[in-house]
Amino acid sequence: MIDLHLIGIGTGNPDHLTRAAIAAMNAADVILLPRKGDAKSDLIDLRRTICADVLTGTTRVIEFDLPDRDTSAPYLSAVDQWHDAIALAWRDEIAHHLPNGGRLALLVWGDPSLYDSTLRIADRLRAEGLAMRVTVEPGITSLQALTAAHAIPLNRVGAPVLITTGRRLRAEGWPAEVDTIAVMLDGDCAFQMLDAPGILIWWGAYLGMPHQALIAGSLHEVAERIIRTRANLRERHGWIMDIYILCRDQSGNPG
Incomplete structure (x- = not known):
């Protein structure tokens, strides 16, 4: 056994x-x-x-x-x-x-x-x-580490959250009937395919590590900075683990 x-x-x-x-x-x-x-x-x-x-x-x-x-x-x-x-x-x-x-x-x-x-x-x-x-x-997930790093709640009051992958987001677009999505395993920055106005993003890489990187804001304003930062970090370290939350802009944060 x-x-x-x-x-x-x-x-x-x-x-x-x-x-x-x-x-x-x-x-x-x-x-x-x-x-x-x-x-x-x-x-x-x-x-x-x-x-x-x-x-x-x-x-x-x-x-x-x-x-x-x-x-x-x-x-x-x-x-x-x-x-x-x-x-x-x-x-x-x-x-x-x-x-x-x-x-x-x-x-x-x-x-x-x-x-x-x-x-x-x-x-x-x-x-x-x-x-x-x-x-x-059980251990601390990257999703928990991300919300802690940005000091935000995961969900709006009484509202659902969908956890998905970059591959699904790229292929299917924004999922129906949810305003907040958490995206994992996204090697191609699928968020750049979205109609950015009115969407907020909280992104993080190497969460909890000394070289942790965080970017948050309007997707329209910070998408290119995330893409550049991610590429630079991947080149520097040879690998990257990142995750992000997207939210339709109603109240300024997922809560």
Whole structure:
């Protein structure tokens, strides 16, 4: 039996770890850290730093190479194949490092519940017959970090919020029946496709990290600055994690 602990680690700041997350890390026999290539070396370095800061016992930290997603294939089928490949990589690491079972931990950016597929990949292994019990230690999401950084509420009073992706926003435009949307996984700045007048934006990158960047204002006025800033930061660091909230301008902020 594998006891798999999926631990939300926030957006890169070790202070985002909960006490439960720290306890789960120290209770694990093995923590697996995925390597994503030189362009994202900061990501593995952050995980290494978090482990070095909080581990006090005999937990082994094992690094493995994460498979690449085929960006030339249709999106959904490419993601499905990618998840299969990641599940296989997990299985290989488990067989090598925990052949007789034990406690395995994976560190998940933000929280496993929000635009993360770690739980789905674990389901693949269980469906294939691996005896696995899954426990989640929740973490601070990038959405929480964004609203905190800008000191804004997420929703207007009594109103809904839609969480979506840049790909969906670009393909479908502004969703019907909502005035506030949170957009994740947007590598192409899909907000520039919108009819900007009357829309406010709160954008943030590297939230909670020393090089955190924030821009807010009328989309019409700040869109080009966000695009330039994002491109410069990506070139400087080799990767970027960002998120933004869009709101129809009724009251000046989502509340």
